[in-house]
Amino acid sequence: MRALREVERITTRKQVAERAGVSEATVSRVLNNVGPVKESTRRKVLQAAKELGYVPNAIAQRFARRKSGSIGVVLPFVPKVRMFSTFYFSEILSGIGEEIVRKGLDLLLLFKPADGEMDYTMPFRTGKIDALIILGSRNRPGELRELIKLQQSGYPFCLVNQHFPGYSFNGIDADxxxxxxxxxxxxxxxxxxxxxxxxxxxxxxxxxxxxxxxxxxxxxxxxxxxxxxxxxxxxxxxxxxxxxxxxxxxxxxxxxxxxxxxxxxxxxxxxxxxxxxxxxxxxxxxxxxxxxxxxxxxxxxxxxxxPFHEMGKRAAEWMISQMTSGAEVHFYEKLETELxxxxxxxxxxxxxxx
Amino acid sequence: MRALREVERITTRKQVAERAGVSEATVSRVLNNVGPVKESTRRKVLQAAKELGYVPNAIAQRFARRKSGSIGVVLPFVPKVRMFSTFYFSEILSGIGEEIVRKGLDLLLLFKPADGEMDYTMPFRTGKIDALIILGSRNRPGELRELIKLQQSGYPFCLVNQHFPGYSFNGIDADxxxxxxxxxxxxxxxxxxxxxxxxxxxxxxxxxxxxxxxxxxxxxxxxxxxxxxxxxxxxxxxxxxxxxxxxxxxxxxxxxxxxxxxxxxxxxxxxxxxxxxxxxxxxxxxxxxxxxxxxxxxxxxxxxxxPFHEMGKRAAEWMISQMTSGAEVHFYEKLETELxxxxxxxxxxxxxxx
DNA sequence: ATAAATAGTGTACGCGCGTACATTTTTATG
DNA sequence: CATAAAAATGTACGCGCGTACACTATTTAT
Incomplete structure (x- = not known):
């Protein structure tokens, strides 16, 4: 039962427009809920889209919008001998994921290289991410240098469960x-x-x-x-x-x-x-x-x-609000622990x- | 020391071309190592790119190439009471990540919804991913239905640590x-x-x-x-x-x-x-x-x-080879365990x- | 020497979508 | 009914890059 790749050709906005008897712009308007559209037109478009099984191409959308719609999460390099409990990261990650999914965004997982530093600005500059959450950061010269560079570049990011005395990086911590x-x-x-x-x-x-x-x-x-x-x-x-x-x-x-x-x-x-x-x-x-x-x-x-899960969630909430508001507000939150x-x-x- | 968002305007291929005194196509050729280019030209372009701090826009590349360059990894919904050890997923994930990073690809983390099934074909159809690795799959009617649908659509995917008797989904298992x-x-x-x-x-x-x-x-x-x-x-x-x-x-x-x-x-x-x-x-x-x-x-x-880590790595290797070769080969591997x-x-x- | 192959480069276009602006249609107003 | 305002829709273009094709400069074969 080898499948025929129906992968070949995707259905595009143009086809939906033709089938619905409207222009491509109108299709866009309907699907993005932007601008006034006559109810009957809306129905025609939605019907056509449904019949064709149309799904907007996310890459094209990102390209046109100049937004990646995804948030990067940096995981430290964890050699065979795990320095941290995997528990720690899993919990934070699930908190982040929960929030990101809720907002319809994507989560890009980034792994720190085993040797040397990571250029945190790169995924921004290539347009892959709109915001960055850094886990497992440490106070080391190279790391700090990268963070300062990132801070100065103005891209929205935050640390989780780590802060640097003397620097005001955004972050979610526990007390x-x-x-x-x-x-x-x-x-x-x-x-x-x-x-x-x-x-x-x-x-x-x-x-x-x-x-x-x-x-x-x-x-x-x-x-x-x-x-x-x-x-x-x-x-x-x-x-x-x-x-x-x-x-x-x-x-x-x-x-x-x-x-x-x-x-x-x-x-x-x-x-x-x-x-x-x-x-x-x-x-x-x-x-x-x-x-x-x-x-x-x-x-x-x-x-x-x-509350690692909650910390991840809060971090994501903050980053998402920064992305959508565009405002550049500083934040540093400490959540409570429990004996x-x-x-x-x-x-x-x-x-x-x- | 509030930063000026240097985010504003990215430098583009066009600017590099102008500075190097060549056409945009030549810049592309140099940076992608495709086609013959005179050594002196190559140097001029690389120099210009370096001076301008040029980085290709990944989204535009994906759009033009019609490839997302990223692999999706599905994590099951894990409610507050964790059914599996987080260990399990962390290990597999790190194996996948290791391989994906090595090949310069991206890892998109996908979370299964808490209720209802997930349409595994969607991230393919929107162009977000080129291949999919599914963790924590279970033999349930709804899940199976989605897997069959995915299989028939012809998109490359595989399961890790799960197989379905009577179905030949690609997968990496342990014995x-x-x-x-x-x-x-x-x-x-x-x-x-x-x-x-x-x-x-x-x-x-x-x-x-x-x-x-x-x-x-x-x-x-x-x-x-x-x-x-x-x-x-x-x-x-x-x-x-x-x-x-x-x-x-x-x-x-x-x-x-x-x-x-x-x-x-x-x-x-x-x-x-x-x-x-x-x-x-x-x-x-x-x-x-x-x-x-x-x-x-x-x-x-x-x-x-x-060997969860190894299983993840093997899964990623297989998916990457499927992506690059384009061939649609079936695989099912069982790695050895150890008492x-x-x-x-x-x-x-x-x-x-x- | 000339033709043919090859290296090197430029031009032009499409990828699919968002959206500013222009245009047409409908509604409101007097 | 005329006209201005608003609603609805269409046209056109750009986002940044890959690449087919055309073209020129150079080398190789004859």
């Missing part, structure tokens, strides 16, 4: 300072006083925010910030696992630890376990992100939920080892 | 029959004889393949296939959790269970644990997919690794049930 502060406050409320911190690389504003939240919580409680109790990983599970040895070495000074994300927290828990230190019993652990695995690990991980308490951090919880 | 057989064989080798099966919905060919693998393994070992020991979930963790009560009710007849994916396996393990049945001790468990969480759950889950043995299924790890 990670507050999220982290609440996480650490929770530990303090549980009675822990010697709270360590496993952070991620400083090139992510997330890390700086987490540190600030950690600092604030300690300060409020009158607890000292001990730099020896601040460790650094790279947000991967493995790095959390590796950090376990450092943490274990100072375990006599530590009764709780706040990890900057769940993946590290889970790796840490495993690493500590192998050294005889039981999370939720010998040490309290709090993570961040509320990924799927947080509820299935042992013990279930207390963490901070981040999710599970067994890894609660004192009463300690029970089973095995 | 789930074999993967499942090996998983169950592994359990048999460990000495288990009463092996239950927690499957997913039959609208996924994955489920049928898993069942067949399960059947084959039992048959080879001369073990009976007991329909009472076959349970059904919907691939979500929650459904695995719920299945635990059914499994627990028959626990005296079961010493191992093969779950059709990791999410269900993990939910099942939790549910059983709450009923006093310990995975890896009282019951052996094997999952499928090798998601991130499989290595961090307790006990670490024996599972079957599926990953962890603690949830090995006898030494545990004590003994009854």
């Amino acid at each position: 990670h300072v507050r999220g982290s502060r609440e996480a650490v406050q929770h530990l303090i409320e549980q009675g822990y006083k010697r709270i360590a911190f496993l952070n991620g690389p400083v090139e992510y504003s997330n890390s700086l925010d987490r540190l600030e939240g950690y600092r604030q919580a300690l300060e409020e409680a009158g607890l000292p910030l001990v730099s020896d109790l601040i460790f650094e990983g790279n947000y991967s599970r493995t790095s959390g696992y590796r950090a376990a040895s450092d943490v274990a070495a100072k375990i006599s000074d530590i009764d709780a630890i706040f990890a900057a994300n769940d993946r590290m927290a889970i790796g840490l828990i495993q690493g500590l376990y192998e050294r005889g230190i039981r999370a939720g019993v010998d040490i309290a652990v709090v993570g961040y992100d509320n990924i799927d695995a947080a509820v299935v690990c042992e013990p279930p991980l207390t963490t901070v939920h981040v 999710i308490v599970r067994r890894s951090s609660i004192k009463e919880g300690g029970v089973t080892s095995q | 789930h029959v074999r993967g499942s057989r090996e998983a169950v064989q592994h359990l048999i080798e460990q000495g288990y004889k009463r092996i239950a099966f927690l499957n997913g919905p039959v609208e996924y060919s994955n489920s049928l393949d898993r069942l067949e693998g399960y059947r084959q393994a039992l048959e080879e070992a001369g073990l009976p296939l007991v329909s009472d020991l076959i349970f059904e979930g919907n691939y979500s963790r929650t459904s695995g959790y719920r299945a635990a009560s059914d499994v627990a009710a028959k626990i005296s007849d079961i010493d191992a269970i093969f779950a059709a994916n990791d999410r269900m396996a993990i939910g099942l393990i939790q549910g059983l644990y709450e009923r006093g049945i310990r995975a890896g001790v009282d019951i052996a468990v094997v999952g499928y997919d090798n998601i991130d969480a499989a290595v961090v759950c307790e006990p670490p889950l024996t599972t079957v690794h599926v 990953i043995v962890r603690r949830s299924s090995i006898k030494e790890g545990g004590v003994t049930s009854q």
Whole structure:
């Protein structure tokens, strides 16, 4: 049952016009709902279009309108060893997609190259996109240079879950300072006083925010910030696992630890376990992100939920409004996080080892 | 430092031609490497293009070439409660992306509507895409109808990780029959004889393949296939959790269970644990997919690794070759899976049930 | 030397649609 | 009924690029 490619020739506006007995312009007017059209004419045109199975050629429309009608979304290069949870990006992406579809726009997925920087202005200059949403940006010289260039070119774009101190790029963030502060406050409320911190690389504003939240919580409680109790990983599970040895070495000074994300927290828990230190019993652990695995690990991980989906949606909403209004308004939004308490951090919880 | 939108006017081929002192056609020839061009002319043109910062307008190119240069990727509607691991799609998507970027094409992300079917021919008819890769397809009447329509229209497309018995749609799959057989064989080798099966919905060919693998393994070992020991979930963790009560009710007849994916396996393990049945001790468990969480759950889950990334890449390779060759060749590839043995299924790890 | 092949370049047009402007038809107004 | 205003429709053109074809300059074959 090999199909005849009916691909060959598309039906065009001209044919619809002929069949309806009107001019091409009238067909356009009817289909775009622009200008006054007599009701009977409208019906004739719609009828003809329907009979011919006419669908406007999107490429020609974009060409004539000088608008691509699509929004680019940049994904960072993610090597085989995933630095971020795929969860993170999937959630944001689905939020963006939901909004874009709702507005009848297209989503062009752009992948950052493995090596070197990406020229963010290029997809604009080639006319492929009308707006850009950048995920997984980092504070690095090359990256920053590209962002500044993009900013100066005046094309509408925004960052998600990253900001650059000293620069006013448009962006949607979550309030990670507050999220982290609440996480650490929770530990303090549980009675822990010697709270360590496993952070991620400083090139992510997330890390700086987490540190600030950690600092604030300690300060409020009158607890000292001990730099020896601040460790650094790279947000991967493995790095959390590796950090376990450092943490274990100072375990006599530590009764709780706040990890900057769940993946590290889970790796840490495993690493500590192998050294005889039981999370939720010998040490309290709090993570961040509320990924799927947080509820299935042992013990279930207390963490901070981040509204990634909503963040993606808001980013898309902003970009779409910029595109349609044409106005060049600055925005920077922080959405709220939510502490999710599970067994890894609660004192009463300690029970089973095995 | 508000930017002047340099967006206003793009530089065009015409300007490059003038500056280089040649015709527009020659500019085109140089930039597209087509036809003979004198070396000195080539340099003049490239120089002029560089000086003007000229970039061809992609939309105009597509319009003139009557090719969109982009490949569509359909994602199923994923409601708040994710039916599949996001892992699954992220991996496939990154494989597709890798290949598409390599070939200088674009990736248009298409989201299936929440309700009703999607007309897969539409993005072709509007000229938005040249080929389509469909993820998360299911064997349902409406879906099948759309696929048949698409097939008959002759546009190049393929499915990933799904096939329809009786239809020869192009597709990239993994050998789930074999993967499942090996998983169950592994359990048999460990000495288990009463092996239950927690499957997913039959609208996924994955489920049928898993069942067949399960059947084959039992048959080879001369073990009976007991329909009472076959349970059904919907691939979500929650459904695995719920299945635990059914499994627990028959626990005296079961010493191992093969779950059709990791999410269900993990939910099942939790549910059983709450009923006093310990995975890896009282019951052996094997999952499928090798998601991130499989290595961090307790006990670490024996599972079957599926090369999702590679599958995406192969799908993209096929579609690109179809696009460029124009030939309409049929393909259906099955990639190999790999059994990953962890603690949830090995006898030494545990004590003994009854 | 001349003809024929080839390299190099320019001219002209179409891709399908949006839309400014011109023109015709209808309606409102007195 | 005449006329101005408004509504409805048609004509014409441009969006930026690819490319068929025509044409000229150069090389090769005879």
